[in-house]
Amino acid sequence: MSEITKTSAATVSTPALKRYGPWIGFLIVLLILPYIFSSNVGVYTMNLMGIFIIFALSYNMLLGQGGMLSFGHAVYFGLGGFMSVHFMNYLEDGSFVFPMWLLPIFGGAIGLVFAIIIGSFSTRRAGTVFAMISLGVGELMAASSLIFVAFFGGEEGVSGDRTMGPPLFGVNFGQDVQVYYLIAAWVFVTVMLMYLFSRTPAGRLANAVRDNAERAEFIGYSQRKVRFVSFCASGFFAGIAGGLFAINFEIVTEENLNALTSGVVLLMAYIGGVGFFIGPIVGAVLFTLLQSILSNYTDIWQLYVGVMFVLTVMFVPQGLTGIMMMHTPAWRMKRVGGLVVPYIRMGVPALAMLAGIAGFLEMIHHVRGSPADETMMSLMGIEFSTHSIMPWVTVAVLALVGGYLVRNQAPQLKEAWETANNPDAGGKEA
Amino acid sequence: MFELVFFSLLNGIVTGLLLFMLASGLTLIFSMMGVLNFAHASFYMLGAYFAYTISAYLGFWIGLIVAPVLVGLLGALVERYGLRYVHRWGHVAELIFTFGLAFLIEEVVQFIWGKDTKAYHEPEILQFPLFTFFGQNFPAYKAFMLLISIAIFIMLLLILTRSRVGLIIQAAIHKPNMTAMLGHNVPLVFMGVFGVGCALAGLAGVIAGPALGTFPGMAVVLGSIVFVIVVVGGLGSLTGAFVASLIIGLLQTFAIALDYSVNDILTAFNISFDADSALRDLWSLSLPQIAPILPYLLLVLVLIFRPMGLFGNRET
Amino acid sequence: MTAAIELKGLRKRFGPTEIIRGVDLEIHNGERHAIIGPNGAGKSTLFHLISGRYGLSGGSVSLHGEDISNLPPYEIYRKGLSRSFQVTNIFPNMSVFENVRCGLMWVKDYKYSFWHLVDRERELNQRTAEVIEEIGLTSRQHIPAGVLTYAEQRALEIGISAAGGADVIMLDEPTAGMSHSETDQAIALIRKITDGKTLVMVEHDMGVVFDVADRISVLVYGEIIATDTPENIRNNKAVQEAYLGAEAEE
Ligand SMILES: Nc1ncnc2c1ncn2[C@@H]1O[C@H](COP(=O)(O)OP(=O)(O)O)[C@@H](O)[C@H]1O
Ligand SMILES: [Mg+2]
Numbered sequence: 004m005s006e007i008t009k010t011s012a013a014t015v016s017t018p019a020l021k022r023y024g025p026w027i028g029f030l031i032v033l034l035i036l037p038y039i040f041s042s043n044v045g046v047y048t049m050n051l052m053g054i055f056i057i058f059a060l061s062y063n064m065l066l067g068q069g070g071m072l073s074f075g076h077a078v079y080f081g082l083g084g085f086m087s088v089h090f091m092n093y094l095e096d097g098s099f100v101f102p103m104w105l106l107p108i109f110g111g112a113i114g115l116v117f118a119i120i121i122g123s124f125s126t127r128r129a130g131t132v133f134a135m136i137s138l139g140v141g142e143l144m145a146a147s148s149l150i151f152v153a154f155f156g157g158e159e160g161v162s163g164d165r166t167m168g169p170p171l172f173g174v175n176f177g178q179d180v181q182v183y184y185l186i187a188a189w190v191f192v193t194v195m196l197m198y199l200f201s202r203t204p205a206g207r208l209a210n211a212v213r214d215n216a217e218r219a220e221f222i223g224y225s226q227r228k229v230r231f232v233s234f235c236a237s238g239f240f241a242g243i244a245g246g247l248f249a250i251n252f253e254i255v256t257e258e259n260l261n262a263l264t265s266g267v268v269l270l271m272a273y274i275g276g277v278g279f280f281i282g283p284i285v286g287a288v289l290f291t292l293l294q295s296i297l298s299n300y301t302d303i304w305q306l307y308v309g310v311m312f313v314l315t316v317m318f319v320p321q322g323l324t325g326i327m328m329m330h331t332p333a334w335r336m337k338r339v340g341g342l343v344v345p346y347i348r349m350g351v352p353a354l355a356m357l358a359g360i361a362g363f364l365e366m367i368h369h370v371r372g373s374p375a376d377e378t379m380m381s382l383m384g385i386e387f388s389t390h391s392i393m394p395w396v397t398v399a400v401l402a403l404v405g406g407y408l409v410r411n412q413a414p415q416l417k418e419a420w421e422t423a424n425n426p427d428a429g430g431k432e433a
Numbered sequence: 434m435f436e437l438v439f440f441s442l443l444n445g446i447v448t449g450l451l452l453f454m455l456a457s458g459l460t461l462i463f464s465m466m467g468v469l470n471f472a473h474a475s476f477y478m479l480g481a482y483f484a485y486t487i488s489a490y491l492g493f494w495i496g497l498i499v500a501p502v503l504v505g506l507l508g509a510l511v512e513r514y515g516l517r518y519v520h521r522w523g524h525v526a527e528l529i530f531t532f533g534l535a536f537l538i539e540e541v542v543q544f545i546w547g548k549d550t551k552a553y554h555e556p557e558i559l560q561f562p563l564f565t566f567f568g569q570n571f572p573a574y575k576a577f578m579l580l581i582s583i584a585i586f587i588m589l590l591l592i593l594t595r596s597r598v599g600l601i602i603q604a605a606i607h608k609p610n611m612t613a614m615l616g617h618n619v620p621l622v623f624m625g626v627f628g629v630g631c632a633l634a635g636l637a638g639v640i641a642g643p644a645l646g647t648f649p650g651m652a653v654v655l656g657s658i659v660f661v662i663v664v665v666g667g668l669g670s671l672t673g674a675f676v677a678s679l680i681i682g683l684l685q686t687f688a689i690a691l692d693y694s695v696n697d698i699l700t701a702f703n704i705s706f707d708a709d710s711a712l713r714d715l716w717s718l719s720l721p722q723i724a725p726i727l728p729y730l731l732l733v734l735v736l737i738f739r740p741m742g743l744f745g746n747r748e749t
Numbered sequence: 750m751t752a753a754i755e756l757k758g759l760r761k762r763f764g765p766t767e768i769i770r771g772v773d774l775e776i777h778n779g780e781r782h783a784i785i786g787p788n789g790a791g792k793s794t795l796f797h798l799i800s801g802r803y804g805l806s807g808g809s810v811s812l813h814g815e816d817i818s819n820l821p822p823y824e825i826y827r828k829g830l831s832r833s834f835q836v837t838n839i840f841p842n843m844s845v846f847e848n849v850r851c852g853l854m855w856v857k858d859y860k861y862s863f864w865h866l867v868d869r870e871r872e873l874n875q876r877t878a879e880v881i882e883e884i885g886l887t888s889r890q891h892i893p894a895g896v897l898t899y900a901e902q903r904a905l906e907i908g909i910s911a912a913g914g915a916d917v918i919m920l921d922e923p924t925a926g927m928s929h930s931e932t933d934q935a936i937a938l939i940r941k942i943t944d945g946k947t948l949v950m951v952e953h954d955m956g957v958v959f960d961v962a963d964r965i966s967v968l969v970y971g972e973i974i975a976t977d978t979p980e981n982i983r984n985n986k987a988v989q990e991a992y993l994g995a996e997a998e999e
């Protein structure tokens with residue numbers, strides 16, 4: 004279940020197009036994205052997305068590939084950021100000459116060094132002990148960062164200027180879109196490296212140790228060393244992501260290595276689907292979109308994210324990618340078409356229900372948060388008074404009717420799903 | 434010096450016992466169900482907020498009794514409809530579930546009560562200094578906290594060693610599969626233990642709220658400390674949790690009270706240092722400054738050198 | 750010639766109960782050795798002690814004359830001893846192909862390499878395909894191991910253990926829970942895969958034991974009461990009383 008690309012001896016002889024096709028496609032998408040989303044917000048969001056993609060993938064080297072649940076992965080990300088921003092300042096001082104675009108390497112290096120130190124004792128066991136050590140180390144680092152002001156800059160953090168390095172072909176990274184291409188290049192290279200890592204003996208054995216650590220010891224591998232190798236690689240890539248963060252935002256603070264950031268990366272990977280290589284990419288893209296879009300419309304977006312996270316853990320442990328992958332059998336049998344109508348019939352009331360619930364929450368939030376005489380609020384561009392009865396009735400009707408229809412449609416969707424996935428059912432191939 | 438030690442000792446014990454109220458529930462839950470409940474401190478926070486709201490209408494004492502019960506019920510519901518459901522996805526999913534729950538509860542608390550610190554106070558009859566010693570007051574409320582903590586501790590001890598339920602729980606801790614064979618309703622015991630554990634956390638929140646502040650970050654502040662305690666004490670060991678609670682409680686109060694710095698030591702040895710060097714933070718480091726990191730340092734050291742904890746017998 | 754495996758005064762205690770109570774045994778190079786005994790006698794525990802899963806409470810284990818007492822399992826494996834488990838012990842979320850390939854990785858000297866791409870390693874993949882062919886799972890090689898049938902999982906279990914070509918192979922009840930025809934297939938597989946190697950096997954099916962084994966050891970209550978050829982074991986009074994008789998009464 005751990006990879007999309009099926010692997011076997013047969014891969015050796017897969018046609019080049021199939022092997023390189025996805026990568027070429029990926030590269031093209033990365034290149035043309037800024038032409039499609041050229042606004043400032045668009046570029047800002049994509050930059051963040053790229054950084055989070057690397058970060059989330061590096062996290063999944065632990066959780067998805069290696070079975071290590073970390074609550075402190077932000078340590079490597081944050082340290083990578085601090086290291087890079089310091090080197091950025093050295094560049095500015097002129098005490099040091101180095102191309103700006105290579106700066107994240109320093110982030111990766113410090114991530115690697117700390118991963119070697121911490122991994123040397125934390126990878127002894129997976130499971131709860133590993134999780135606890137990661138949490139402890141995370142808290143230790145976060146608390147230390149407020150003490151060692153010279154390196155971490157205290158509450159304000161450390162800032163730098165990314166334009167002060169030697170220009171690359173006349174580009175000095177003054178504009179966000181230039182940084183976009185820098186990040187995109189790093190994303191392309193690191194995503195490929197992380198994918199390739201999963202195809203090496205160390206990567207394969209990480210899967211084996213995840214599945215059954217004891218058995219791996221009886222085929223010649225020390226579970227601890229297998230985990231250690233993955234852990235170091237993961238720290239390295241997280242550090243690179245941190246370095247890119249430093250270049251993009253030109254400031255790194257304690258927040259970048261604290262528990263919240265560690266939680267966010269777990270959330271991204273999990274919502275996307277830790278069982279698939281591209282899962283964390285999906286998760287990072289989705290989370291960044293939620294963060295930058297939702298936060299424009301509502302103060303309580305984090306509440307929604309929290310609800311979504313808990314619901315995902317409960318009902319969709321395979322993540323969004325897992326849901327998409329569930330459609331492959333139907334897709335192969337060319338039966339996905341039969342699911343479109345049931346999905347719409349389920350989706351519309353579900354959206355209505357969600358809109359109703361969200362509207363209700365927003366109104367309560369507004370009533371609580373604003374002075375008593377200010378009763379007007381606007382939702383999705385609609386102005387109304389929270390003291391009149393209509394808006395409340397509207398959201399209640401949306402939620403209740405939507406909820407009723409969802410329940411009503413569920414059996415039909417289930418039936419359609421079973422038809423689509425049953426090889427013996429009516430389709431043309433039966 | 435003596436009064437410093439005296440008050441630090443007293444405060445350390447108050448904090449330590451308060452921490453134990455959380456740690457004991459967490460340990461019980463862990464040893465029975467194998468789940469380290471990351472949301473445990475969130476129930477502590479809910480206890481404080483519930484009590485705050487109740488006390489606004491019905492007074493502190495009603496809140497003291499009702500809030501923990503509500504938190505316990507909520508905990509039981511979480512076990513019954515959340516954790517038990519997630520159990521089918523495996524151990525990691527359970528941990529992540531409680532982690533997500535902690536995140537969600539914090540958001541919900543902010544949604545309902547807002548982001549500011551709530552004016553949740555001790556009752557008036559406890560607002561007086563119990564005694565004065567070398568000119569320093571010891572508030573009656575702290576003594577009250579101490580009293581409640583000790584009462585809970587004794588009750589827990591009696592229940593676990595004397596009652597039938599306690600014996601079943603002990604059996605379940607030592608041989609999880611055995612109890613099922615004995616014919617006890619294990620799921621019910623699980624739900625009960627989870628609920629009671631949460632209620633204990635809630636009670637801790639009720640009495641800590643007025644003293645330590647009732648704000649949305651209170652779970653995070655205490656949460657990781659409580660994990661440190663259960664791990665340092667030894668996962669699944671109540672004795673360990675007790676000892677570690679006191680150690681951490683004392684460690685923190687003493688570290689804050691004793692204002693020594695590396696600089697003092699260096700001066701004592703007549704060594705001077707460059708005030709501008711990159712290591713200046715290291716030289717001027719003082720004990721109160723590093724107080725917040727001491728528990729985590731202890732945690733990491735224990736995990737490296739004694740992974741089963743001080744009193745634990747299993748390395749999970 | 751040194752023995753393939755030599756146990757001297759081997760002991761194992763779990764708390765107050767001693768499960769292995771002083772076992773001395775010499776298993777010759779190239780022989781097929783069966784260990785039989787009633788349930789709970791300690792046969793699996795003996796396997797765990799030899800293969801490094803449990804620490805010893807006393808005595809010693811040597812492999813080809815070299816002391817391997819209390820070494821971690823991976824060190825013992827690297828010295829040429831491989832084993833299977835009574836309770837199927839595979840990598841459930843990985844494909845059959847991946848399972849077997851992982852079993853080959855160390856002996857093909859990849860160690861913890863992160864600079865080889867496994868799909869490009871022609872020889873590794875060829876050998877993997879051969880092993881899968883031998884265990885008869887070629888048509889199932891892309892399926893996650895966790896969804897194989899029980900008999901297929903047992904075959905895979907043996908395949909993973911034997912893939913690396915270790916010269917001492919220990920199989921713990923390889924045919925347990927199989928039907929007659931499945932057992933026959935499994936035995937044929939075991940013969941093929943362990944050809945020219947030392948085989949130590951725990952087995953309950955007496956037909957199989959007397960058919961396959963060169964020598965048999967009888968483990969009762971943590972002690973070996975006899976080690977001999979099949980005929981002699983069959984006629985051994987003590988064995989009949991302690992074990993074969995008891996078996997017949999069940
Ligand atoms: N890890 C363990 N802890 C305690 N007792 C064990 C353990 N492993 C095995 N035993 C006990 O050792 C005895 C022998 O078990 P085992 O070696 O599995 O027997 P066999 O394989 O001969 O059927 C059994 O009584 C079993 O309960
Ligand atoms: Mg056995």
